Amino acid sequence: MVTFDNVRVPKKNLVGEQNRGWYVGATLLDFERSGVDYSAGGRRVLEELIAYAKDNDQNGSLIASNAIMRNRLADLAIEVDVSRLISYNIAWMQGEGLVPNKESSMGKIVGTELQQHLSETGMQMLGLHGQLEPGSKYAPMQGRIEHMHLTNVSETIQAGTSEIQRNIIATRGLGLPRG
Secondary structure, rough: OOOOOOOOOOHOOOOOOOOOOHHHHHHHHHHHOOOOOHHHHHHHHHHHHHHHHHHEEEOOEEEHOOHHHHHHHHHHHHHHHHHHHHHHHHHHHHOOOOOHHHHHHHHHHHHHHHHHHHHHHHHHHHHHHHHOOOOOOHHHHHHHEEEOOHHHHHHHHHOOOOOHHHHHHHHHOOOOOOO
16 A cells, blocks of 8 residues: 655545545445446346356257256356345445445455356356357357456456455454454
8 A cells, every 4th residue: 555645635636534535545445346237247147158058068968957067057146146135235235325345345256256157157168169259250148258257357356356355344344353
């Protein structure tokens, strides 16, 4: 973290109360990293994966008949619903004028891990076709899985790494000491 001493800011450019800039920034991050968008996008990708599994074969049998793949899709359905419920809680808190602190961190962790699990399952399900980029006429699901797979790691870093989010949950949410 970078801090500045003896900085002068014109009053018209001051955001929030004087000497409370870090708190303003931290509060803004609580709204940025809420992860509300992950549940809606995750639901759409899950529905596409389910449709693909019902309509396509892998190794001579329907993907949807593979017990491992069915279990993965069921697990993803659980994760999508958990992400959605966290999103609803965050939206309710915002509507009540509350700051979703630990809840935003939970939403971000659940959402980014959901995206990783969706792309991992998609890559396994689509095989080599999962590597085809958006725009390729042969790419299943318009190349969405390839794009997700390439961007997932950066999503766990932006707006605070998953490790930072877990620390926020532990300290601010559970009242545990910093470790």
